[in-house]
Amino acid sequence: MSRTKLSVNINKVALIRNARGESKPDLLQFARDCESYGADGITVHPRPDERHVRYDDVPALKDLVRTELNVEGNPTPEFMKLVLDVVPHQCTLVPDDPGALTSDQGWDARTHQDFLSEVIGELHQKGIRVSIFVNDDPSMMEAAAQTGADRVELYTGPFALHYHDDSAAAIESYIRTAERARELGMEVNAGHDLDLENLNYLVASIPFIAEVSIGHALISDALYYGIENTIQMYQQKLK
Numbered sequence: 001m002s003r004t005k006l007s008v009n010i011n012k013v014a015l016i017r018n019a020r021g022e023s024k025p026d027l028l029q030f031a032r033d034c035e036s037y038g039a040d041g042i043t044v045h046p047r048p049d050e051r052h053v054r055y056d057d058v059p060a061l062k063d064l065v066r067t068e069l070n071v072e073g074n075p076t077p078e079f080m081k082l083v084l085d086v087v088p089h090q091c092t093l094v095p096d097d098p099g100a101l102t103s104d105q106g107w108d109a110r111t112h113q114d115f116l117s118e119v120i121g122e123l124h125q126k127g128i129r130v131s132i133f134v135n136d137d138p139s140m141m142e143a144a145a146q147t148g149a150d151r152v153e154l155y156t157g158p159f160a161l162h163y164h165d166d167s168a169a170a171i172e173s174y175i176r177t178a179e180r181a182r183e184l185g186m187e188v189n190a191g192h193d194l195d196l197e198n199l200n201y202l203v204a205s206i207p208f209i210a211e212v213s214i215g216h217a218l219i220s221d222a223l224y225y226g227i228e229n230t231i232q233m234y235q236q237k238l239k
């Protein structure tokens with residue numbers, strides 16, 4: 001089994017850049033440096049208000065990223081145009097409200113199965129691997145598989161929230177969801193609110209996770225440890 005890959009979400013770096021409307025810090029240089037410090041991929045989640053990563057950042061990132069570029073978002077017509085033009089390695093579909101502060105739920109793949117199947121078909125025609133963001137609900141995996149998704153990304157917000165109270169209880173439904181997804185032929189990613197404290201427990205409990213994408217905590221940790229050390233520290237938690 002190959003090890004779990006670390007994709008660094010650079011949304012929060014773009015947020016700082018946008019605060020002054022110029023190019024400091026340089027998002028492209030930051031992505032390049034994350035790769036040279038050991039990141040296995042770069043994730044961005046352009047939102048409709050473009051408050052952090054902007055739509056026009058994404059083509060330049062695709063040209064520059066040498067590992068894997070993962071573009072996340074709600075498949076609105078504007079998002080789909082971007083992704084179909086840029087052709088990232090992976091696209092993660094997330095059912096965000098346009099004004100959402102951050103992602104807060106996975107897809108109801110039963111209700112949105114036809115829509116997801118259509119969108120995933122378009123992305124597959126371009127050779128893009130597709131992951132769909134899901135809750136820790138094994139009963140939803142059958143419908144998720146029927147959409148044609150290659151992977152699911154487990155929305156780990158609730159796991160992170162309850163991890164310190166009772167880690168075994170917090171992970172239980174995630175293990176069952178991941179196992180069901182795997183039985184149905186999908187690979188499993190995970191993300192949201194993962195950090196240096198909860199990451200190792202997650203991957204020890206679900207060792208076949210293909211990729212974690214981490215942004216908020218990792219970039220916050222980098223303020224103290226520096227980005228090179230921080231990426232190494234997260235990679236250590238994946239061993």
Ligand SMILES: CC(=O)[C@@H](O)[C@H](O)COP(=O)(O)O
Binds near residue numbers: 011072103192
């Ligand atoms: C899908 C997901 O969990 C991440 O994209 C997360 O939402 C990060 O996005 P923000 O940086 O906008 O909070």
Ligand SMILES: NCC(=O)COP(=O)(O)O
Binds near residue numbers: 215217
């Ligand atoms: N897909 C999850 C992601 O990219 C990062 O989420 P977070 O670590 O910023 O909560």
